[in-house]
Amino acid sequence: MKNIAGSPVEGEDFYGREAVVSRLQEILAHDDILLLGPRRIGKTSAARAVMKAVRAEGWRAIEINVASCTNESGFLEKLDDELSPVLASLPAKAKEAMIDAFNAIGGRIKSIKIQAGAGSFGVELGTADAESWTKVASDVLRLIEQADEHWLIYVDELPIMLFNIIRNDSQGGIQRVRRFLDWFRNDVRAMPGSRKVRWLVSGSVGLDTLVQEHGMADTINSMNHQGLKAFDDEVAVDMLEELAKSYEIALSEEGARKIVDAIRWPQPYYLQMAFHHLRELKSTQSSVSMESLIGQAIDRMVQPGSDNDFHYWEQRLSIQLSRSDAEHAMALLNLSARNPSGTRAESLLETMIGRMPNASPEEAKRTFVRLRDILLRDAYWGIDESTGSRRYHFLLEPLRRWWLRRDTL
Ligand SMILES: Nc1ncnc2c1ncn2[C@@H]1O[C@H](COP(=O)(O)OP(=O)(O)OP(=O)(O)O)[C@@H](O)[C@H]1O
Ligand SMILES: [Mg+2]
Known part of the structure; x- marks a missing residue:
């Protein structure tokens, strides 16, 4: 197993989520899926594993990443780019059905390119303005439905495209x-x-926040909403041991457990990150004890220079929230970062009331509850009630430490 920390993983490197992939595949038998979650949580890797799984069942699957699209026709072009080669590989009968359908549609799709033999087969779109592009898009779909096959269209980073449209x-x-x-x-x-x-x-920026803020939650409710949970501690420990084996590093089960405890929310990316630092440290300080190296590796995760991933957690607040909400959320997070076990709900509410001097306590409470729900849903916070009172705490311990550091003079 390779120590990859950044790009999507596949095959042998895709660890511990086989059951998740099967579940997603089952859902696709009758529903569309909306897979939202913070950056680096493994969405693209999981989605590609699903594509592989449905292909094994005879489906056609394409992936389009629409992060760079700033308008609807950008989306259509991406769809077109990925569809063309797949359409080219379809059996002749399917192509004929599509040509017939094309002739019946007329107009909105400029042409479908067909060449004999191994040549290209693609859909060329007419120019679509914001009004008519939905019709063109529907026509394209109607066209591919003619080929008697099942299709999976994986659209990555859709929320970014929608935020681009709003911004522009x-x-x-x-x-x-x-x-x-x-x-x-x-x-x-x-x-x-x-x-x-x-x-x-x-996608990774809050589509759910976007639709709620603008009263269009109904538009995404027809999709089956899914997320990616962190690994159980046992799976996380196993993954670290597997990595250690591949790189011939002597990491005991106890050592692996220490890393998992220090991360607290064992999403595979953070395990990979910790292991990456451990591996680097090991190669330069081979005589230092493993225990000390583990401590150093975790420290490195939150140091300047290797903290770009955490900046994103901060930026995401201002991308998806209004300015004042983002500032309130920051204040709540700053407070809860002071302690690994978090902060009592009452103290957080008090902070909120203090920040809204012109609002009634009821209004301040409503704002708190709304932001709290967002922070829980977007995986900044978890809830702990084990001490009798309710506390909100950072899920990802290295993120808490980073947050505290950047909030400290
Ligand atoms: N199943 C897995 N097994 C091992 N590592 C994984 C797994 N899933 C994700 N990772 C780790 O997380 C990193 C990011 O994975 P991926 O690109 O799939 O996430 P993402 O949610 O699509 O990220 P982004 O939001 O940046 O697009 C990988 O480079 C790898 O380190
Ligand atoms: Mg991705």
């Missing part, structure tokens, strides 16, 4: 996002062959 069009952006999501929910589902095309949509 302050007048009509929200309306366009609503139209886009409505297209997903209504038009796509209403198509006669819609059961043949399944969608797996994923």
Whole structure:
């Protein structure tokens, strides 16, 4: 198993989520999936494993990453780019059905390119404005439904595209996002062959916050919402031992457990990060005890220079929340970072009331509850009630330490 900390993993390197992949595959038999979660949690790796699994069942699967798209036609172009080679590989009968369908549609799709033999086969789109692009997109889908196959379309980073649209069009952006999501929910589902095309949509900035803030939660409710849980401690320990074996590093079970405890929320990425630092330290300080190296490796995770991943947790607040909400959320997080076991709910609420001098206590409480729900859902916080009172604490211990450090003079 390779120590990869950053890019999506596959095959032997994809560890511990086989059951998750099977579950996602089962859901796709009758539902579309919305897979949301913080950065680096393993969404792309899991989605690609799902693509592999459905392909093994004879499905066609394509992946489009729409992070760089700033408008709807960008989305269509991506779809087109990925579809073309797959369409080219379809059997002749399927291609003929598509050509017939193309002739019946007329107009909105400019042409489908067909060459004899091994040549290209693709859909060339006419120019689509914001109004008509949904029709073009539906036409493309109608076209691929002609090929008598099951399809999985994996759309990665959709929330980023939607935020791009809003940022670039302050007048009509929200309306366009609503139209886009409505297209997903209504038009796509209403198509006669819609059961043949399944969608797996994923992303890391809060699509759920976006739709709630703008009163369009209904648009994504038709999708089956899924997340990726952290590993059980046992699985996390096993993964570290597996990595240690591959790199011939003598890491005892106790040592592995120490790392898992220090991370607290054992998502595979943070295990990979810790192991990466341990491996580097080991190569330069081979005579130092493993226990000391583990401590140093965890420290390195929160030091400047290797902390880019944590900056994202901070940035995400201002991307998806209004300025004042983002500042409130920061204040709540700052307070809860002071202690690994977090802060009592009452103290956090008090802070909130203090920050909103012109609001009634009820209003301040509502704001607290709203932000608390976001912080829980986006995996900043967990709840601990073991001491009798309710405490909110950072889930990811290295993130807490980083947060505390950046909030300290
Ligand atoms: N199943 C897994 N087994 C081992 N490592 C994993 C697994 N899933 C994720 N990782 C680790 O997490 C890193 C990020 O994975 P991936 O790119 O799939 O996450 P992501 O949620 O798509 O991230 P981003 O939000 O940045 O796109 C990998 O480089 C790897 O270190
Ligand atoms: Mg990804």
